[in-house]
Amino acid sequence: MPSANYRSLLRTPGAAAFFLPASFGKVGGAMTSLSIVWLVHAHTGTFSAAGLVTGGFAVSEALGAPQLARLVDRFGQTRVLPPALLAHALAVAALVSLVAADASDALLALGGALVGVSVPQLGAMSAARWAALLRTGRAAELPTAFTLESLSNAVAYLVGPASVSALAAAGHPVVGTALAASLSVGGGLLLAAQRGSAPSPAADSAARTRADRSSLRGEIVVLMGLNLAIGVYFGAMQVSVTAFTVEHGAPGATAPVFAVSSCSGLLAGWLYGLRRWRAAPPVQLLVTSSTLTLGTLLLLTVGSPFGLGLVVVLTGATVPPLLVLFSVLTESTVHQTVLTQAFSWLGSASAAGSATAAAVSGWAIDSLGSRGGFAVTATAATAMTLQSLAGLRLLRTPQRQSTRGEPSTGS
Template identity: 80%
Template sequence: MPSANYRSLLRAPGAAAFFLPASLGRVGVAMTSLSIVWLVHGHTGSFATAGLVSGSFAVTDALVAPQLARLVDRFGQTRVLPPALLAHAAAVAVLVALVTVDASDALLALGGALTGATVPQLAAMSAARWAALLRTGRAAELPTAFALESISNAVGYLVGPVLVSVLAAAGRPAAGTVLAAALSVGGGLALAAQRGSAPPPAAASAVPAGEDRSLLRAPVLVLMGLNLGIGVFFGAMQVSVTAFVVEHGAPGAAAPIFAVSSCSGVLAGWLYGLRRRRVALPVQLLVASSVLTLGTLLLLPAGSAFGLGLVMVLTGATIQPLLVLFSVLTESTVHPAVLTQAFSWLGSASAAGTAAAAAAAGWAIDAVGARGGFALAAVAAGTMTLQSLAGLRLLRAPKRGLTPADPAAG
C-alpha cells in the first residue's frame, strides 16, 4: 500500500511514542498566536492592541527560539524541555491575568513577549529525533520522515486556527489561549518523557577536534535565505489573497481558497515522501522553486476567485516538498551537535520573512491593488530559484558519514 513507508517509520523503536505527542503539541503551538489576537481583542475591543501583543509574541518567538534550541543541543531535550514548558505555562497564565485585569498596552505587550519567548520548539525537537533515529543505517528514509513532519505541521496549522476560531465565535476567547497552552505543554511533557529516542547531549568537550559545528557556513546561509524567501511568500500571499477576493466582491472565497491550497500541499507532501528519487536533492530544490516561481507568476493575470484557486493548487502543492527538502538538506549539511539550533534558525528566518512581507504587501496592495502583493510573492519565489541555482554546488557536498550514493546526501 502507498502508506507502507510511513507505517514502517512509525514502527521504528520509539518513533510513534515521540512523533504523536509532538504532533499534538504543535497543534497548540499553531493555535497560540491567533488565540492571543482573539483573547486581547475580546477584552479590549481593539485590533491595534491585539496586533501589538501578537507582534510582541512573534518577535520574541523568532529571537529566543534558536537560543532555546542551543540549550537543547548542549544539555539534551529531556533536561531543557520540562522547565521550558513550565515557563510557557506561567507566561500564558500571566498574559491571561493581565488581560482580565485590563492592564495597560505596555504590560500586555510584555505578557505577549514572555509567551513568545517560551514557546516550545517541538517541531525542531521532533525532527532532530528522526535524524538521530535514522542517521545510522536508515538515512535513505530521512526524506520520508521529514515529509511526515511537514504533513504533521501542515495539519496542525489547519486544525489549530479552526479550534481557536470556534471557541472565539462561542464567546470564549480565553478558552482558546488556555487550550493552546494545554496542548503545547501536554504534548511537550509527553515528548520529554520519551528519553530513549532523544538525541544525546552534545557538549563541546564531546566533539572531536577538527569537526565543524559552526552554522556560519555558506550552505547554511543559503538555506536560511531560502527559508526567509518562503516566509516572504507566505506573508505576501496571506494578505494578497484576502485583498484579491475583496476586490472581486467575493470575500467568502478566501477561506475555501486557503483550504484548497493547504490540502493540495498536504497531499503533495504525502506523495513526495513515498518515493525515493535518484535526482540529487539540490536539483530537486531548483526544480521545486522554479515551479513555485511559475505558479506565482500565473497569479498575476488571474481574473476571478475561481481562477485564483486553481493556480493556488499548484503553488500549494509545491510548498510541502520544498519544506521537506529544506529539512533534509539541513540535516545533511550541519553537524548533529547543532541540528536543533539549525532547524530553529531556519524557522526564525521564515517567521521574519512572513512578518516583513505582511507589512510590505499591505503597502503594495494599497498602491496598486492585490497584484502588487502577488508581485512581491513572485519576487520572493524568483529569488528562491536564484538561491537554489547558487546552491547546486554548495549543497551538493555530503556531510561526514553520508556517501554520495545515499539519497539523504543529495
C-alpha cells in the same frame, strides 16, 4: 500499500512515541498566536492592541527559539524541556492575568513577548529525533520522515487556527488560549518522557565549539536565505489572496481558496514522501522552487476567484516538498549536535520573512491592488529559485562534520 513507507517508519521502535506527542503539541503551537489575537481583542476591543501583543510574541519567538534550541543541543531535550514548558505555562497565565486586569498595552506586549520566547520548539526537536533514529543504516528514509513532519505541521495549521476561531466566536477566547497552552505543554511533557529516542548532546565543550562553527557555514546561510524567502511568500500570500477576493466582490471565497491550497499541499506532500527520488536534493530544490515561481507568475494573470483557486493548486502543491528538502539539506550539512538549533534558526528566518511580508504586501496592495501583493509573492519565489541555482554546487557537496554511524542514546 502506498502508505507502507509511513507505516514502517511509525513502527520503528520509539518513533510513534515521540512523533504523536510532538504532533499534538504542534497543534497548540499553531493556535497560540491567533489565540492571543482573540484574547486581547475580546478584552480591549481593538485590533491595534492585539497586533501589538502578537507582534511582541512573534519577535520574541523568532529571537528566542534558536537560544532555547541551543540549550537543548547542549544539555539534551529531556533536561531542558520540562523547565521550558513550565516557563511557557507561567507566561501564558501571566498574559491572561494581565488581560483580565486591563493592563496597559506595554505590559500586554511584554506578556506576549514572554509567551513567545518560551514557546517549545517541538517541531525542531521531533525532526532532530528522526535524524538521530534513522541516521545509522536508514538515512534514505529521512525524506519520508521529514515529510511526516511537514504533514503534521500542515494538519496543525488547519486544525489549530480553526479551533481557536470557533471558540472565540462562541465567546470563549480564554478557553482557546488555555487549550493552546495545554496542548503545547502536554505534548512537550510526553515528548520529554521519551528518553530513549532523544539525541545525545555533545560530549565536551570542544565538540560543541566545533559544532557551533559548522552551523555557520555557507550552506546554512543559503538555507536561511531560502527560508526567509518562503516566509515572505507565506506572509504575502495570506494578505494578497484576501485582498483579491474582496476586490472581486467575493470575500466568502477566501476560505475555500485557502482550503484548496492546503488540501493540494497535503496531497502533494503525502505523495512526495512515498517515492525515493533519484535526483539529488539540491536539483529537486531548484526544480520545485522554479515551479513555485511559475505558479506565482500565473497569479498575476488570474481574473476571478475560480481562476485563483486553480492556480493555488499548483503553488500549494510545491510548498511541502520545499519544506522537506530544507530539512533534508539541513540534516546533511549540519553537525548532529547542533541540529535542533539549525532547524530553529531556519524557522526564525521563515517567521521573519512572514512578518516582513505582511507589512510590505499591505503597502503594495494599497498602492497597486491585489496584483501588487502577488508581485511580492513572485519576487520571493524568484529569489528562492535564484538562491537554489546559486547554491546548487555548494549544497550538492556538503562538508558534513558528523558521521552517520554515530550512535544515538537518550540524553
